[in-house]
Amino acid sequence: MDLRRLQVFAKVYEKRSFSRAAEEVYLSQPTVSGHIKSLEEELGVQLFDRLGREILPTKAAELLYVHARDILLRVEDAQHSVDAFLGRLRGDLVVGGSTIPGQYVLPGFIGRFRMLHPEVRITLHIGDTRQVVDSVLAGTLEAGVVGAVVEEERLAYSPLMEDELALAGWPGHPFGDSLDTAELKRAPLVFREPGSGTRMFLSKALRKAGVDPVDMNIVAQMGSTMAVLNAVRAQVGLGFLSRRAMVEDLEAGKVVEVGLPGIKLKRQFYLVTRKKRTHSPASQAFMSLCMTGLEEG
Known part of the structure; x- marks a missing residue:
């Protein structure tokens, strides 16, 4: 069984896409498809169901992937050991x-x-x-x-290293230069999505300050920091952002910082x-x- 074919198979299995797998292994999509076809012929079993643009692994693929990952990790460890020996x-x-x-x-x-x-x-x-x-x-x-x-x-x-979050608003917003916890609960807020480190940390920090996110007026959730920043610019609501992400907009006057006395947002x-x-x-x-x-x- 060819090692390169196993590498390609594992990547297709993980990405559920021939095109995305091709990008990961630096091959053309037809070459990736050819490797999978050759492996299927060698094993005498279909590994993926082609459903239009979607591909789904078969039960045989699930079984093969367990062994393929083990083999590939062992090969990787062997290469690492030799490289370390040679410096x-x-x-x-x-x-x-x-x-x-x-x-x-x-x-x-x-x-x-x-x-x-x-x-x-x-x-x-x-x-x-x-x-x-x-x-x-x-x-x-x-x-x-x-x-x-x-x-x-x-x-x-x-x-x-340390990072710090801050609450950003748009110039001229009506919520004041700083908010106490009661005012923070009422203000319209834009949060990152559940699963983001910013959201995880922020939820803990707010609870420590006596503010339960469940009680807050979260009007939108965004899948990226830039989306939160753009939502603040568009006056969707106030947004919690890393200072690293907002420093240029602060300096350019596109957003302003809203103070939060008593809430520690260093992480x-x-x-x-x-x-x-x-x-x-x-x-x-x-x-x-x-x-x-x-x-x-």
């Missing part, structure tokens, strides 16, 4: 970041890392905290940087990894750069 950094490194660290922190450190290790090709996946954590657990990401801790005994978290970004996983030399070097360099940055 070389090369190949592909896949890391993830939740929205704020993924957009505003990690690109700079990827640039610094590439200057030190030009033979390593890095892919950065950005999602909400839950998506990043799930990908670390599944082994599709070697490491991630997230804005909240999702309790899971198989994961390890290391604090990296940590964390490096998240899976316990007991053997990391590639490139992954180890990148994590070391993050641990020593993020505070300096």
Whole structure:
């Protein structure tokens, strides 16, 4: 059984798409389809049902995937061990970041890392905290940087740096320069979606201040930080944002900060990894750069 075919199969299984799998493995879509067809012929079984643009794995594919992931992880570990012995950094490194660290922190450190290790090709996946954590657990990401801790005994978290949220409004909004807890409950608010690190942290911080999010006037939920910022500009409501995401708009006068006396909104970004996983030399070097360099940055 050809190892490359197994790699392609595993990616198609995970992505549920030939085109998205092709992007991940740097092959054309016809080549990916050819690998799957050859594997099906070799095994004498259909692995995917093609339902128009949608593909669904068959029971045979589910059984094969369990073994394929085990084989691929063992091969990856073997490659990592040899590279570590030889002291070389090369190949592909896949890391993830939740929205704020993924957009505003990690690109700079990827640039610094590439200057030190030009033979390593890095892919950065950005999602909400839950998506990043799930990908670390599944082994599709070697490491991630997230804005909240999702309790899971198989994961390890290391604090990296501080971030702070603030409440943003549009210029001339009618809610005042600052809000007490009673006023905050009445004001129209735009939140991130459940699953985001910002939402997880914010809910905890508000409850500590005696404000239950259930009692708040949440008029909209957005799937990204930029969507929250644009909603504030469009006067949908006041929005909680990382200062990193709103600094340019504050300076340009496109949004204003609304004070929240007595509510502490400082949080940590964390490096998240899976316990007991053997990391590639490139992954180890990148994590070391993050641990020593993020505070300096």
